[in-house]
Amino acid sequence: MTATMPRPTRSAPPPPPRRLPRRGRPLVVDLLAAAAGLGLGVTIALAIEAQTLASIGTLPGLLTAAGRMAGLLAGYAMLVTVALSARIGPLERAIGQDRLIRWHRALGPWGLWLLLAHVVLIVLGYAGVAQTGVLAQAWDLVLTYPGMLGAAVGTALLLLAGVTSYRKARRRLRYETWWAVHLYTYLALLLAFQHQVDTGASFAGHPLATAWWTALWVALLAAVVGWRVLLPVVRSLRHRVRVVDVRRESADVVSIVLEGRRLDRLPVAGGQFFQWRFLTRGQWWQAHPFSLSAVPRADRMRITVKDLGDHSRDLATLRPGTPVFVEGPYGRFTADAATGHRVLLVGAGVGTTPLRSLLDDLDEHADVAVLLRGGTGTAIALRDEIAGEVERRGGRYWEALGSRDRIAVTADTLRRALPDLPDRDVFICGPAAFTAGIAAACRDAGVPAARIHFESFAF
Ligand SMILES: Cc1cc2nc3c(=O)[nH]c(=O)nc-3n(C[C@H](O)[C@H](O)[C@H](O)COP(=O)(O)OP(=O)(O)OC[C@H]3O[C@@H](n4cnc5c(N)ncnc54)[C@H](O)[C@@H]3O)c2cc1C
Incomplete structure (x- = not known):
């Protein structure tokens, strides 16, 4: 595990008060x-x-x-x-x-x-x-x-x-x-x-x-x-969501910035996802799930999408002004799932997107540690932004880069990096095998199952 800290690109302004979803009972x-x-x-x-x-x-x-x-x-x-x-x-x-x-x-x-x-x-x-x-x-x-x-x-x-x-x-x-x-x-x-x-x-x-x-x-x-x-x-009529910008993050990842009316009134938390239906000629008939990579601030929010097939690839060609039909928000991968103020966020590849928006919702005084995994640094979506936000919070940030056979994240590596791991809530998002592996390592390191939270990008 290498402890690298890419330079932050920007530090986000404190978010205005937003409407949050009700806790699950x-x-x-x-x-x-x-x-x-x-x-x-x-x-x-x-x-x-x-x-x-x-x-x-x-x-x-x-x-x-x-x-x-x-x-x-x-x-x-x-x-x-x-x-x-x-x-x-x-x-x-x-x-x-x-x-x-x-x-x-x-x-x-x-x-x-x-x-x-x-x-x-x-x-x-x-x-x-x-x-x-x-x-x-x-x-x-x-x-x-x-x-x-x-x-x-x-x-x-x-x-x-x-x-x-x-x-x-x-x-x-x-x-x-x-x-x-x-x-x-x-x-x-x-x-x-x-x-x-x-x-x-x-x-x-x-x-x-x-x-x-x-x-x-x-x-x-x-x-x-x-x-x-x-x-x-x-919700779609009320908030009138539209694409305002499509930004390339890397060769196969784009961020889509969306604008709408009073998006801060949408009851959505960082880490949640919507089913998005982009109303263009070729795409209006299909809705796909994408997590927020930035929570709504006044009238803007964002998703970050990796090209994994025909639909996700086509999203790179969306034009500003494209209206969007939203269904949701869904998901329990949210800051209010944490039972304490110490957290470890672990993400791989494009699985970092909900972690990015979840960071927006963590308490300012939360003790944050983040571990990101990728074959190379560029394979980690929103890497610089996440590193910048962790640095702003005074948290700890690691990257585990390299092939799967060379870099194994085990209970021992986690415990050595974070001796207080058993007292932390762990949020994991990445490919299914990666998520299962990290969850098992955390359990072996003494984290109770109820404190391990994960989002899966496949139903
Ligand atoms: C809860 C959740 C959150 C997600 N968040 C993100 C994100 O933030 N960024 C990101 O890049 N990807 C995310 N994904 C994955 C993304 O939804 C799929 O990559 C996308 O739908 C693939 O569609 P496609 O037509 O491009 O590819 P396809 O070639 O059609 O499919 C590629 C894979 O995605 C699955 N898939 C396709 N359509 C859907 C659908 N409508 N619902 C569920 N699974 C589908 C397929 O079963 C297949 O395994 C998320 C998935 C889920 C379930």
């Missing part, structure tokens, strides 16, 4: 977890209540009852899966988008397996009662039962979304293709909902059960429309 998580558990209980009760001893007294009856239970559980699992990715504000702040997406991915396959079980068991059960062939029964169900054609299309769309989300398949797809397929799941769920209330044994003739199920789905729809559509539209 663990109580929100507990309440929502309790509500989800209660909802599961009610859903199981609905499925049981629709059966009688006589109806499950035969094998076809038993298969049909199991199929109905699987169908209701599939619907409930999908409802929770969508809620986890609906970007519901209090959930995002309390849990963080990366963890919510991990849960969304873990629960998603359960909904699909239950859906498959529902289809197979119901067809087998009905075929048994009618004493007909399985294929003929499936055909009859789709063509003659109300809402079933839509449900069949919905099932196909959901399975397609599931298959394209499997890691191997997803790696082969462009992100935008995967995303477009995923968008169809909303249509699929709408179609599936219709057949549930039209034909479900738990709902036909049960107005209270129908009202409960409908209320759940309407609440989910309201959450998705509210948080994913209306709030971003209102």
Whole structure:
């Protein structure tokens, strides 16, 4: 680890008071977890209540009852899966988008397996009662039962979304293709909902059960429309964000300076990110996540982007005046996550961008140590600026430069450089393997897991 301190390029003026996002509250998580558990209980009760001893007294009856239970559980699992990715504000702040997406991915396959079980068991059960062939029964169900054609299309769309989300398949797809397929799941769920209330044994003739199920789905729809559509539209119209400048930081990194009305009223903290939609002919249809590299000051903020693909490359050609639609802010990689006033920030490559804006929000008296990692100094985005800010604060700054095999950051190196490491909060951002390695080294050096915070640039 070499202790180099590049010359600071400028020292930032003290920021004017800004509106900050509300802290995430663990109580929100507990309440929502309790509500989800209660909802599961009610859903199981609905499925049981629709059966009688006589109806499950035969094998076809038993298969049909199991199929109905699987169908209701599939619907409930999908409802929770969508809620986890609906970007519901209090959930995002309390849990963080990366963890919510991990849960969304873990629960998603359960909904699909239950859906498959529902289809197979119901067809087998009905075929048994009618004493007909399985294929003929499936055909009859789709063509003659109300809402079933839509449900069949919905099932196909959901399975397609599931298959394209499997890691191997997803790696082969462009992100935008995967995303477009995923968008169809909303249509699929709408179609599936219709057949549930039209034909479900738990709902036909049960107005209270129908009202409960409908209320759940309407609440989910309201959450998705509210948080994913209306709030971003209102924020974008209110703040009217535009590109004012695109500056080249290095061969493959640019900073985009954005201007807008009263940006200091945006409830955003350093380290957070937005989904950015640049309204040009070729880019308006896709939104990408980028962290702030400078927090809003009056009417300006900034992101710093590395060329990692077609979209990020095209951002270098943005013209001043380009309007921008913003969705967010998101993320818990913020100064208020720190439990004390001593911090260590560790970044690699373009992972330094949220660290730069997080530095803006740390208390002036915070004891700051920063370690940046890169193959060469120029690979570290905003290197001089970060070094300058650390120097202004009287903090400690290191760079670990060189190839991965030559430079290893271990628990020992960290402890030697910072004997008080176990008392610090550590913020890490960089490639996944780097982040995992530094987090493990910090844990080995005695930093409690709750004090290790990281942002991942990949969902
Ligand atoms: C929370 C977060 C914060 C980020 N902050 C920054 C930042 O400050 N600076 C920076 O340079 N990069 C940042 N990234 C990474 C950046 O979003 C991707 O590099 C960019 O979206 C790549 O898009 P592309 O079309 O250029 O490349 P592609 O070739 O399409 O993709 C390259 C990689 O980015 C992933 N990716 C593509 N589009 C998206 C998307 N819409 N959402 C999530 N992942 C996507 C792909 O899965 C692939 O792994 C951040 C990512 C996340 C998740």
